Amino acid sequence: MRSVILSIAALASVLSAGPALAEVVQVFGLNPARNDRLAALRSIVVDGFGGSEGAAVTIRLEDMLRAISLDGGPYFRVLPAATASGGGDALLRGTADADVQFQRYTEKRETCAEKHGEGKCLRKEQREIKCSRRRITLQVSLRVVQPDGTLIHSDDAPEQAEHASCEGDENPPRSRGDVVRDLIARYVDRLRPEFAPRFTDAAIRVDENRKGLSKSDSDRFKRAVKLTKTDPRAACAAWAQVGAANPGHVPTQFNLALCAESLGESGAQAAEAGYSKVLDLAPKYGAAAAGLGRLDRNAQARGQLAAHAGA
Numbered sequence: 001m002r003s004v005i006l007s008i009a010a011l012a013s014v015l016s017a018g019p020a021l022a023e024v025v026q027v028f029g030l031n032p033a034r035n036d037r038l039a040a041l042r043s044i045v046v047d048g049f050g051g052s053e054g055a056a057v058t059i060r061l062e063d064m065l066r067a068i069s070l071d072g073g074p075y076f077r078v079l080p081a082a083t084a085s086g087g088g089d090a091l092l093r094g095t096a097d098a099d100v101q102f103q104r105y106t107e108k109r110e111t112c113a114e115k116h117g118e119g120k121c122l123r124k125e126q127r128e129i130k131c132s133r134r135r136i137t138l139q140v141s142l143r144v145v146q147p148d149g150t151l152i153h154s155d156d157a158p159e160q161a162e163h164a165s166c167e168g169d170e171n172p173p174r175s176r177g178d179v180v181r182d183l184i185a186r187y188v189d190r191l192r193p194e195f196a197p198r199f200t201d202a203a204i205r206v207d208e209n210r211k212g213l214s215k216s217d218s219d220r221f222k223r224a225v226k227l228t229k230t231d232p233r234a235a236c237a238a239w240a241q242v243g244a245a246n247p248g249h250v251p252t253q254f255n256l257a258l259c260a261e262s263l264g265e266s267g268a269q270a271a272e273a274g275y276s277k278v279l280d281l282a283p284k285y286g287a288a289a290a291g292l293g294r295l296d297r298n299a300q301a302r303g304q305l306a307a308h309a310g311a
Helices: 004-019 036-040 053-069 176-195 215-227 234-247 252-264 264-281 286-310
Strands: 024-031 043-048 075-079 090-115 119-146 151-155 158-167 198-205
Touching: 024 119, 024 234, 024 252, 036 151, 036 176, 036 286, 043 053, 043 264, 053 075, 053 090, 090 176, 090 264, 119 176, 119 215, 151 176, 158 176, 215 252, 234 252, 252 264, 252 286, 264 286
Parallel strands: 043 075, 043 090
Antiparallel strands: 024 198, 090 119, 119 151, 119 158
């Protein structure tokens, strides 16, 4: 947990000190896993999936889980069921099958009915041509169960790909195997946010509105906006001067809250107070509400990390 916090703090420091590409402040943090109970696990036993695509899905899931890392080391200990002797915190199992359906139909297309000797089309006409629509469905039923039998996650949502082709088309449809592999990759990528928190960073635009400031403070505010491109820390220091003299100026207070958020965990409390103050002054200020949302998600993710460390 501590190494993750240090990683976030270090990245936040680098981002806040580096040049930006526009009038933005970079914020860095964590997004929580969608499932608290999955995020708390430290070891997962993966049982080989059944079904026509079970082996491929099993391998892809194991690779995804092993690749999750927030502190340089693996987040989960992944144990194949065939070699797991002492068991794990949960068992992941399921089935995976691919189904192919075809639908025949016709459609009208303009085609050349008569050509000149040099190949130029002299007359065109509407013709009915034969077409086929192929739909490939990957149906995976996944369950994650604790040793006492408690179900902590399930997923039955299919992944689909559809392709239509007609007589005369230049590009043939992709092979069934290629499409199924893509569907498996898409399915596993969709599952990743369920299992563990993720690092995030975002470039948040500062508020450039200087209305209501004195001439001197307006000039200082304007310089701060420009400094976000080259020296974000200096920009934040300038806004702190403006904010001290103008506690009711909403854009300045928002920018100060954004500056605090960019510091990572060390600035989270000041950022929350700052965004809350902005909403007290301007209840419909959406960017401040969004900032509180980011802080809430970051706090939830840190709670998940604490539960994971103590599991």
